Amino acid sequence: MRTTITLDADVADLLRRTVQERNVSFKEAVNEAIRTGLKEVAHAHRQPFRQKTVSLGAEQHFRWEKALSTAAALEDEDLVRKMALRK
Numbered sequence: 001m002r003t004t005i006t007l008d009a010d011v012a013d014l015l016r017r018t019v020q021e022r023n024v025s026f027k028e029a030v031n032e033a034i035r036t037g038l039k040e041v042a043h044a045h046r047q048p049f050r051q052k053t054v055s056l057g058a059e060q061h062f063r064w065e066k067a068l069s070t071a072a073a074l075e076d077e078d079l080v081r082k083m084a085l086r087k
Helices: 009-022 026-042 064-086
Strands: none
């Protein structure tokens, strides 16, 4: 496959040095460098992500699945109280 890439100056210098030291073509040096880099990335050992959690001190007896109905009931009570004050 033919393609055009733009190399940073330092990368081009490293490739030229590799060409001279190993007596290989520029194409071979580029392919070898890319293969080596991609293999290292593929085999890089990554630690599994672990989320550190802390207790926020929520009350244990509160039923979170009833939160919306509880909020609605509190809002209704407040509305009744406000209406009673207007009379």
